[in-house]
Amino acid sequence: MKTVSIIVPCYNEEEVLPEFYKRSVDAAAALQNDGAGWEHEWIYVNDCSSDRTGNVLAALAANDPRVKVINLARNRGHQIAVTAGLDFAHGDAVVIIDADLQDPPEVIARMLSLIDEGFDIVHAQRTQRPGETVFKLWTAKLFYTMLRRIGDVKVVENAGDFRCVSKPVAETMRAFREPHRFLRGMFTHLGYEQCILQYDRDVRHAGESKYPFVKMAKLAADAVFSMSSAPIRAILWAAGITWGLGFVYLIYSIVTFFTVGINEPGWTSAVFLLTVYTGLILMSIAVIGQYIGRVFEQGQDRPLYWVSKTHNIKSDQFELSIPEVELARRTVVDDQEATTSSSMAEPKVFLAERPADGWATGLAASR
Ligand code: UDP
Numbered sequence: 001m002k003t004v005s006i007i008v009p010c011y012n013e014e015e016v017l018p019e020f021y022k023r024s025v026d027a028a029a030a031l032q033n034d035g036a037g038w039e040h041e042w043i044y045v046n047d048c049s050s051d052r053t054g055n056v057l058a059a060l061a062a063n064d065p066r067v068k069v070i071n072l073a074r075n076r077g078h079q080i081a082v083t084a085g086l087d088f089a090h091g092d093a094v095v096i097i098d099a100d101l102q103d104p105p106e107v108i109a110r111m112l113s114l115i116d117e118g119f120d121i122v123h124a125q126r127t128q129r130p131g132e133t134v135f136k137l138w139t140a141k142l143f144y145t146m147l148r149r150i151g152d153v154k155v156v157e158n159a160g161d162f163r164c165v166s167k168p169v170a171e172t173m174r175a176f177r178e179p180h181r182f183l184r185g186m187f188t189h190l191g192y193e194q195c196i197l198q199y200d201r202d203v204r205h206a207g208e209s210k211y212p213f214v215k216m217a218k219l220a221a222d223a224v225f226s227m228s229s230a231p232i233r234a235i236l237w238a239a240g241i242t243w244g245l246g247f248v249y250l251i252y253s254i255v256t257f258f259t260v261g262i263n264e265p266g267w268t269s270a271v272f273l274l275t276v277y278t279g280l281i282l283m284s285i286a287v288i289g290q291y292i293g294r295v296f297e298q299g300q301d302r303p304l305y306w307v308s309k310t311h312n313i314k315s316d317q318f319e320l321s322i323p324e325v326e327l328a329r330r331t332v333v334d335d336q337e338a339t340t341s342s343s344m345a346e347p348k349v350f351l352a353e354r355p356a357d358g359w360a361t362g363l364a365a366s367r
């Protein structure tokens with residue numbers, strides 16, 4: 001029997017998780033009755049939520065050994081939460097899906113049939129995006145147009161992170177450890193046999209989007225600066241154009257000197273040139289700074305994430321020797337312990353210990 005590992009990044013998703021679990025279990029059962037030959041396991045990555053997500057997941061794990069849970073000790077963002085899931089996924093296929101039911105779990109069956117046909121990466125492309133704000137749709141369109149123009153970053157338009165990949169792809173992806181991650185671009189970059197599966201996206205089942213504008217803008221910057229050197233090429237172009245303009249202006253000045261003589265004070269043009277060149281120089285430093293910042297962070301070589309607690313993950317599953325997994329070895333909870341600690345009807349939430357500055361609000365609550 002083949003196994004599919006379903007990675008579910010969760011940040012403050014207590015309201016949607018029970019329904020997500022129910023619907024994906026039903027979808028898995030339907031697939032098994034079909035005789036398609038796929039067993040399911042879920043890898044829920046709790047991205048240091050500050051609500052009761054950790055408790056909900058612990059309770060699910062206590063009742064269903066197929067539910068594996070990784071609690072991150074600090075909020076690291078969606079892309080790294082998915083990366084953590086990938087490190088612990090051992091299935092013959094791996095699915096990445098959001099917890100909020102915008103991506104219907106029923107689509108997974110169609111993805112797996114494409115994997116059975118021999119494809120390695122199945123991108124799920126949204127044909128409809130109901131419930132999104134006009135602003136989000138508009139900025140997304142602008143973003144994809146920009147990526148298309150740059151040309152270096154190949155992505156499937158209108159495909160988010162809902163994706164199914166074969167085991168070789170998941171294993172290859174684990175070797176890519178850059179801290180600034182744009183997973184949809186990275187997967188497309190890997191090659192292999194890729195295909196697109198279209199589906200209708202639903203509205204969020206409950207709760208609010210955990211991707212505010214700032215996080216979206218950060219992801220967009222990662223897409224460009226981590227996947228492409230186009231901005232540096234753009235500086236070259238801008239420098240070339242301003243040099244060209246400066247040269248034309250020099251010829252104009254020489255010609256007017258010999259024809260009409262110096263009859264303009266030159267203040268405006270001097271200020272104009274000064275501003276244009278200073279602007280260009282500052283912009284160039286900022287663009288190069290983006291790359292240097294990334295080199296600095298990569299040079300620090302810190303682990304991408306660190307785990308505070310796991311459920312239903314056995315130590316013999318730790319075959320990788322990357323710092324993240326080495327660190328997680330400390331925190332593996334014996335299955336027995338997981339069952340006893342999480343089968344409490346109403347687990348305690350120690351919110352009182354929350355630090356005043358609130359930077360790690362999730363820490364106390366997710367235990
Ligand atoms: N998410 C996460 N860490 C974060 C933000 C979001 O793990 O810091 C998860 C979130 O729980 C959800 C998925 O990433 O499962 C996508 O987030 P969301 O649905 O809020 O984004 P949107 O669909 O609005 O772009």
Ligand code: MG
Pocket residue numbers: 098100102204209
């Ligand atoms: Mg969503």
